[in-house]
Amino acid sequence: MTSTPHDDQGHPGSDDHPRLPQDLSGTPLSAGRSGALGADPDHPMARAAANTRASAAAIQAWEAAYTNAHIDHDDEPFQAGLIPAPTPVRFLAEDGSRVAPVTDDYVEPGADQLLECYRRMVIGRRFDIQATALTKQGRLAVYPSSRGQDACQVGTMLALGPQDWVFPTYRESMALVSRGIDPVEVLTLLRGDGHCGYDPRAVRTAAQCTPLSTQLLHAAGLAYGERRQGRDTVALAFIGDGATSEGDFHEGLNFAAVFKAPVVFVVQNNGWAISVPLSKQTAAPSLAYKGIGYGVVCEQVDGNDAMAVLAVLNKAVWYARSGRGPVLVELHTVRVEAHTNADDQTRYRAADEVEHAGDHDPIRRLRSYLTGAGLLDEERLAAIDAEAEALAADLRERLGGEPHVDPEDLFAHVYAEPTPQLIEQREMVRAELAAAAESAGGAIEGGRH
Numbered sequence: 505m506t507s508t509p510h511d512d513q514g515h516p517g518s519d520d521h522p523r524l525p526q527d528l529s530g531t532p533l534s535a536g537r538s539g540a541l542g543a544d545p546d547h548p549m550a551r552a553a554a555n556t557r558a559s560a561a562a563i564q565a566w567e568a569a570y571t572n573a574h575i576d577h578d579d580e581p582f583q584a585g586l587i588p589a590p591t592p593v594r595f596l597a598e599d600g601s602r603v604a605p606v607t608d609d610y611v612e613p614g615a616d617q618l619l620e621c622y623r624r625m626v627i628g629r630r631f632d633i634q635a636t637a638l639t640k641q642g643r644l645a646v647y648p649s650s651r652g653q654d655a656c657q658v659g660t661m662l663a664l665g666p667q668d669w670v671f672p673t674y675r676e677s678m679a680l681v682s683r684g685i686d687p688v689e690v691l692t693l694l695r696g697d698g699h700c701g702y703d704p705r706a707v708r709t710a711a712q713c714t715p716l717s718t719q720l721l722h723a724a725g726l727a728y729g730e731r732r733q734g735r736d737t738v739a740l741a742f743i744g745d746g747a748t749s750e751g752d753f754h755e756g757l758n759f760a761a762v763f764k765a766p767v768v769f770v771v772q773n774n775g776w777a778i779s780v781p782l783s784k785q786t787a788a789p790s791l792a793y794k795g796i797g798y799g800v801v802c803e804q805v806d807g808n809d810a811m812a813v814l815a816v817l818n819k820a821v822w823y824a825r826s827g828r829g830p831v832l833v834e835l836h837t838v839r840v841e842a843h844t845n846a847d848d849q850t851r852y853r854a855a856d857e858v859e860h861a862g863d864h865d866p867i868r869r870l871r872s873y874l875t876g877a878g879l880l881d882e883e884r885l886a887a888i889d890a891e892a893e894a895l896a897a898d899l900r901e902r903l904g905g906e907p908h909v910d911p912e913d914l915f916a917h918v919y920a921e922p923t924p925q926l927i928e929q930r931e932m933v934r935a936e937l938a939a940a941a942e943s944a945g946g947a948i949e950g951g952r953h
């Protein structure tokens with residue numbers, strides 16, 4: 505694993521920021537988008553792209569006039585302005601072979617980054633399977649699996665620099681492990697032991713957010729604040745397809761666009777919001793198009809193609825860091841498991857869909873490519889599998905014991921200064937615990953007589 509700072513990408517590589525145990529691989533950017541529409545101009549996607557292209561051209565002209573005075577042009581922004589590719593950006597077919605690019609806006613990630621992505625996906629998948637098993641053993645209260653979304657979870661993290669911030673939802677446990685956070689600390693929330701098991705400032709990762717979309721506003725605010733203080737931090741915020749219907753999604757995009765906050769909004773479109781399908785969520789041709797109305801550069805990607813995820817995220821992070829403003833990336837992916845272990849997806853998902861949900865496996869796809877290209881051999885594959893098994897064994901062992909929790913922790917970190925209501929509730933809990941301890945003591949005393 506390399507840890508070379510990428511000064512050419514604007515990463516300072518200084519000691520100002522904590523180093524996370526990850527491989528950071530910035531990537532130079534390519535020439536313009538081509539072949540913006542498919543062969544059939546009557547295809548709904550082609551028509552939608554034509555409509556949006558017209559309005560985006562106007563916005564682009566405005567943007568160019570507005571920003572010409574402020575930016576230099578020795579770099580290569582998204583050539584199509586705000587318009588996403590007409591079909592999801594894809595580098596690899598299901599069998600791992602290279603496909604003709606739908607756009608030439610992105611360059612292929614380097615071999616080191618691809619190999620590291622494969623390694624982290626295998627480890628992330630093993631972590632996910634282990635966490636699911638722990639719910640069955642009563643060791644975790646709940647677990648929202650991100651199986652099948654492995655390329656989204658890992659590819660996004662690999663595009664970030666050490667100075668960057670992540671704003672995750674409840675589904676991003678795999679991403680947080682990939683970022684280098686201790687898996688036990690990641691699972692503290694889902695075990696019910698506390699609000700957050702890690703120190704968000706130390707690992708530059710906000711607590712996992714259950715209220716939908718609220719984290720986007722936190723990300724926009726942090727990114728804007730960092731920029732105002734002269735730092736080149738990028739905030740990457742996750743959101744699901746269902747949560748794009750929340751008002752906070754729109755407010756977050758608008759704020760970030762108007763104030764050019766360096767945020768990369770990542771929509772993991774897994775087709776479902778618990779039991780609500782995408783078709784009941786939006787009539788938009790792609791969730792990526794939602795960026796256009798706010799003046800946000802946007803893209804849609806095959807989220808099961810790790811190479812495409814890395815290529816687009818590398819550029820999106822660079823773009824945000826360069827000061828041009830936010831980017832919205834929609835990753836088309838698949839939720840293989842139920843919403844959480846507490847959900848029965850057979851009640852609302854067709855049996856056929858459930859059976860084939862895992863067919864688009866991102867790990868298998870990247871492995872086929874890497875082995876075919878001679879970049880991965882049996883020995884290395886076995887070493888990675890062994891590393892993943894060791895992580896799972898360690899997780900089982902450390903989560904096997906009884907948790908040590910202090911109920912008063914519930915009241916810490918809710919607000920910087922506790923509210924009168926919180927103080928009152930804390931006093932109630934204190935009194936209850938004291939009473940319980942006293943009666944337990946009395947029972948023991950009584951037993952001695």
Ligand SMILES: Cc1ncc(C[n+]2csc(CCOP(=O)(O)OP(=O)(O)O)c2C)c(N)n1
Pocket residue numbers: 675714715716743744745746747748774776777778839843
């Ligand atoms: C503000 C708010 N409203 C409703 C909920 C209940 N809720 C939890 S998860 C969820 C579905 C979200 O779906 P999506 O955004 O697609 O994310 P996914 O679970 O698929 O990752 C809902 C409605 C919530 N947590 N917060």
Ligand SMILES: [Mg+2]
Pocket residue numbers: 744745746772773774775776777778
């Ligand atoms: Mg969803």
